[in-house]
Amino acid sequence: MSNLSPNIEIVRHGHHRGGFQHVLFDFDGTLSLIREGWQQVMIPLLVRTLQSTNTRETPEELTKIVEEFVARTTGKQTIYQMIGLADMVRERGVEPKDPLEYKREYLDLLWERIKDRIHALESGEVAPEKMIVPGSYEVLELLKARGVRIYVASGTDEPFVKNEARLLKMDHYFDGMYGARDDYKSHSKKIVIERILKENSVPGHALLTFGDGYVEIENTKDVGGVAVGVATNEKTGEGIDEWKRNRLIQAGADVIIPEFRDAGTLVPYLFGED
Ligand SMILES: [Mg+2]
Numbered sequence: 001m002s003n004l005s006p007n008i009e010i011v012r013h014g015h016h017r018g019g020f021q022h023v024l025f026d027f028d029g030t031l032s033l034i035r036e037g038w039q040q041v042m043i044p045l046l047v048r049t050l051q052s053t054n055t056r057e058t059p060e061e062l063t064k065i066v067e068e069f070v071a072r073t074t075g076k077q078t079i080y081q082m083i084g085l086a087d088m089v090r091e092r093g094v095e096p097k098d099p100l101e102y103k104r105e106y107l108d109l110l111w112e113r114i115k116d117r118i119h120a121l122e123s124g125e126v127a128p129e130k131m132i133v134p135g136s137y138e139v140l141e142l143l144k145a146r147g148v149r150i151y152v153a154s155g156t157d158e159p160f161v162k163n164e165a166r167l168l169k170m171d172h173y174f175d176g177m178y179g180a181r182d183d184y185k186s187h188s189k190k191i192v193i194e195r196i197l198k199e200n201s202v203p204g205h206a207l208l209t210f211g212d213g214y215v216e217i218e219n220t221k222d223v224g225g226v227a228v229g230v231a232t233n234e235k236t237g238e239g240i241d242e243w244k245r246n247r248l249i250q251a252g253a254d255v256i257i258p259e260f261r262d263a264g265t266l267v268p269y270l271f272g273e274d
Contacts, residue, residue: 005262015254017272022196023143026211027154027161031136034117034164036234041110046085053092075213077155077180078103121167128168133232135260140173142267149175153192190219214251221252229253
């Protein structure tokens with residue numbers, strides 16, 4: 001690979017290439033930017049909740065703990081993050097609320113942040129291209145052209161994922177869209193991956209995953225698939241977010257990209273066509 005774009009960083013040289021039949025995408029931060037900034041909603045909410053236990057920790061100390069926690073759980077269903085919050089409250093000697101209650105508070109606050117974006121997409125005032133990770137349509141087209149099946153697995157509630165994929169005009173690319181459900185134990189990215197492999201009787205190395213979270217990268221590596229870390233700077237929509245990049249490498253990503261702008265080089269590389 002002499003002419004690979006400088007925007008494609010090979011972390012694990014010698015990872016296998018080609019032979020993929022199933023491709024999994026995380027949704028938020030990987031394809032969709034609608035929920036950009038959710039961390040800036042969740043982190044202060046968790047810090048405030050922990051402060052309300054009258055802990056002696058300073059807001060700075062709590063912020064550090066919470067940031068670490070959110071980073072580690074990015075990609076998991078929101079409810080698990082809220083169960084973690086309840087545990088942290090309990091560790092500080094206070095009886096927590098029901099995690100579902102925390103989840104509702106979080107979703108209400110998040111809705112305040114994203115509702116204008118949703119409405120602008122619904123009315124057509126903003127084009128979907130403005131709210132996707134650059135190059136998303138291109139990478140999906142190139143994958144579809146190779147005859148693979150494409151899925152979305154998200155920790156966001158399933159009805160939101162489906163609606164947002166429709167608003168972003170990318171739902172038709174997917175052979176399955178899986179998100180969180182009320183019955184949260186029945187869903188996880190790990191379960192989705194296992195089901196895809198089992199139902200299609202294919203080995204883990206037939207799986208290619210794109211994600212910006214720890215969870216999907218780790219789950220993919222666990223079954224022997226290839227994982228591409230999408231370290232998009234969600235604020236600007238281009239370039240690498242160094243913090244995400246480091247996290248994704250720690251999780252085991254084989255390749256790191258800033259977004260899909262170089263999909264035309266990336267996909268042939270991944271499929272070993274050069
Ligand atoms: Mg994500």
